[in-house]
Amino acid sequence: MRQRRTPPPGTTSRRSFLLAVGAGAVGTGLLTEAVPAFADSESPGLTRGDAAILRFLAAAEILETDAWQQYNELGGIQDAEVPGGSGSAAYTAALEVLDSDMPQYIHDNTEDEFTHFTFINAYLASKGKETVNLDRFRTLPSSKASGAQQIGRLTNLMQLTVDTSWWTRYRSRTKNPDFGDTFPQAVPALKQGQFPGIPRSNDDLSPQDHIQAIANTAGFHFAFIEQGGTSLYPSLAQRVTHPEVLRILLSIGPTETMHFQTWQDKAGNAPPLTDPTNTQLVFPDLNSPPFGGEDFQTSLIMPEPTIFLDRKFPVCSIIRPTQTEGAAMGAVKALTDNGLFRGQSQEFFGVLHDLAEAADAARHGH
Ligand SMILES: [Fe+2]
Ligand SMILES: [Fe+2]
DSSP states (O other), X not given: OOOTTSOOXXXXXXXXXXXXXXXXXXXXXXEEOOOOXXXXXXXXXXXXXXXXXXXXXXXXXXXXXXXXXXXXXXXXXXXXXXXXXXXXXXXXXXXXXXXXXXXXXXXXXXXXXXXXXXXXXXXXXXXXXXXEOOGGGOOBOOOOSTTSOOOOBSSOOSSBOOOXXXXXXXXXXXXXXXXXXXXXOSSGGGGSSXXXXXXXXXXXXXXXXXXXXHHHHHHHHHHHHHHHHHXXXXXXXXXXXXXXXXXXXXXXXXXXXXXXXXXXXXXXXXXXXXXXXXXXXEEOOTXXXXXXXXXXXXXXXXXXXXXXXXXXXXXXOOOSOOOOTTHHHHHHHHHHHTTTTTTXXXXXXXXXXXXXXHHHHOOTTX
């Protein structure tokens, strides 16, 4: 029988450190020790690594939910499934330029994220493991636009720096980020400044091309967020131990991919324009030179096959990246670079760093 709780040689001091971090956090209410339904010795409990991976995913899902909730309040459908907010007609209309079903998709994506973190935390609690609660970091301001709730937020959607290289990454037949390859931006301007993905106030609702630029930014940001989850789950699944934890990651991860697939299709409908209030923000016509062709054309919404594992193999249509080393910390860096946490406290970044570090220390069997 596998000795799950025996740390591999050389990891004892690191484990002690991580536990100390966790213990400190319990005292401040971040992590909640749950009462196990069954003693670990009587049920197939989770390894420390499994719990760390699930906790990091719970944190990521809480942060995703917070962002999607803000989008839903202003541009989605506010109902019993996803309550809060009362909508912004001008913003919603601009989103509907990308697809008339955008409010429904925003609503459904928001609800999905809520169920992801709620489920993972409940599962951790059922195994007697610490759960994740980030409520004390809900300190960022809400949009002042009519339709948004006035509550503290975890994420900032009003100063986004959106990386749109996922667009060309999934269209390349010859490159793979796991081989060290890099990819050009679909919308270079979005990577070179700070732009709102939601109206900051009612002043942002006009002129028409300005609120459309905000909706376009949101359209590309939706896909950025969801391609991250699309890679994160398979990347971390490679290091879990318990078959049921693997099942959880293999069952949630592909829903992120379903989201990404939808958003990639909708982003391609964002009308080319220049924001009249900030002419730096240009959305190019992705179907015309110097864009267009295989790397940019908007109809290529399924992954192009590319190199995988080793160039000696034939190309394969795959999710990329899926390399597992440092995957959690990579996700934190991508979300931070995205501007999602602008204004958050050093303590917030410290907690997120610790959760990611613990997840990345997890190894199959431990
Ligand atoms: Fe999710
Ligand atoms: Fe997601």
